[in-house]
Amino acid sequence: MVKAFIQAVDYHLPAGSLSNEDLNAQFPEWSVDKxxxxxxxxxxxxxxxxxxxSDLAAAxxxxxxxxxxxxxxxxxxLIVCTQSPDRQAAGTAAAVQAKAGLPLGIGALEFNLGCSGYVYALGLAKAFIESGMASSIIVATVDTYSKYLNPSDKSVRTIFGDGAAATIVSSTSAESExxxxxxxxxxDGTGAPSLIVPNGGLGDGTLVSPQSAPEVRGLVSNGSDLYMDGPAIFNFTLDVVPTTVERVLHDSDLQMEEIDLFVFHQANRFMLEHLRKRLRIDPDRFWVSMSDTGNTVSSTIPIALREAEKAGVLRPGxxxxxxxxxxxxxWGGLVTQW
Incomplete structure (x- = not known):
């Protein structure tokens, strides 16, 4: 049976930016350093x-x-992972295929998943290749969460940025490892109220998450109003990430010391540092890369991989x-040999 592997990763960021100085000008109580x-x-x-x-993904x-x-x-x-599709219909994957100039004879699908989406997309690509349904796949992750953010909600505007990444997943010979x-x-769908876009869909998200209603938060709605319960998400992360690491090690028959580099979803530095210390991972084996991009949701991991590669931290083998x-x-996890 053929095996799937990551051949290459790259990314694209939009030209617009929002700096800490920009945020401080709007919210003086939050200093640049803070x-x-x-x-x-x-x-x-x-x-x-x-x-x-679709524009960012195609780029x-x-x-x-x-x-x-x-x-x-x-x-x-072509596999596209996004939580910010161009429109409800037609699909964003079809738009990406056209804008990227990919062949007419390819399959193209998209799925709605956020911060764990890259792991899921690699799992899908592996399944397609190793079942013989495809031999060379592009995984595109893309989110434009800024369009969901209420301009008066500094709690999320300090975190999220827009971006896209593209990964070529190819096949190797059956004899390869x-x-x-x-x-x-x-x-855990019961946790959906902790991170939700309550408005703009076919259902009323405030029925799922009453605390996310703009008027409850003292906001004038912009039509989307992404809501995040920071403490709930932090506690969720502390619960699932260590056990996920343990499960991945078990299922891959590896020990912690055999992992050369850990690349987690780039949520925020405080959370990542807390996880690193809890898992007792040396700083030189734990990559953090978000200072100039923010949290790009489904694209944080592939962007971090490419940055680690450019820095010489991530090397073949x-x-x-x-x-x-x-x-x-x-949530999801895996091991890849670079």
Whole structure:
């Protein structure tokens, strides 16, 4: 049986930005230093009003194809992960296929998942390749959460940024060792009220999450009004991430010391540092990269991987553990050999 592996990763960020200085000008009670210390973020990239998720995803795909000199007609499947689709219909995956100039004969699907989405997408790509349904897949993750944020809600505007990443997942010979393995997943839909966009969908999200109603939060609605219960999400993360790491190690038959690099969802620096210490991971084996991007939801892990690669921290042959966690509530983890 053929094996799937990550051939290359690249990303694209919109030109717009929101710096800590910009936020401090709007919210003087939050100093530049306080924002940086709490989040580990200096700047967030923000999509233009007319810039859609498909635009960012197509640009990320162009980047990875150009950098690797990969022919478009070698791609036979496209998987798009996004929680900010261009519209309810037609699908964003079809728009990405067209804008990226990918072949007409490919399959293209999208799924709605956030912070754990990259792990799930790699699992899907692995399943397609190792079942023989595809041989070269592009995984595109993209979110434009800034369009969901209420401009008066500093609690989320300090965290989230927009961006897209593209990963080429290819096949190797049957004799090759596993390169994407130890996959574990988890879901707790009862936690959905902790991180939700209450408005703009077909259902009234405030019935699911009454505390997310804009008037309860003292906000004038912008039509979306993303809500996050920070303490609830923090506690959820402390519950699921350590056990996920244990499950991935067990299912991949590895020990902690055999993992060369840990790359978690880049939620915020405070949370990541807390997890690192709790798991007793040395700082030089734990990669954090969000200062100039913010939390880009489904794209934080692939963006971090590319940045680690450019910095020379991530090198061929290394075993890397990826763990995503967040909105849903949803989580997942795996090991990949780079």
């Amino acid at each position: 924002i940086a210390a709490k989040t580990g973020i200096e700047n967030r990239r923000i999509a233009a009003e007319d810039e859609l998720s 990320a795909i162009q980047n990875v194809l150009a950098r690797t000199s990969t022919a478009r007609d070698s791609i036979d499947f 596993e390169r994407i393995y130890g996959l574990v997943y988890g879901t 290394m075993k890397v553990m990826l763990v995503g966690f967040g909105v849903g509530l949803s």
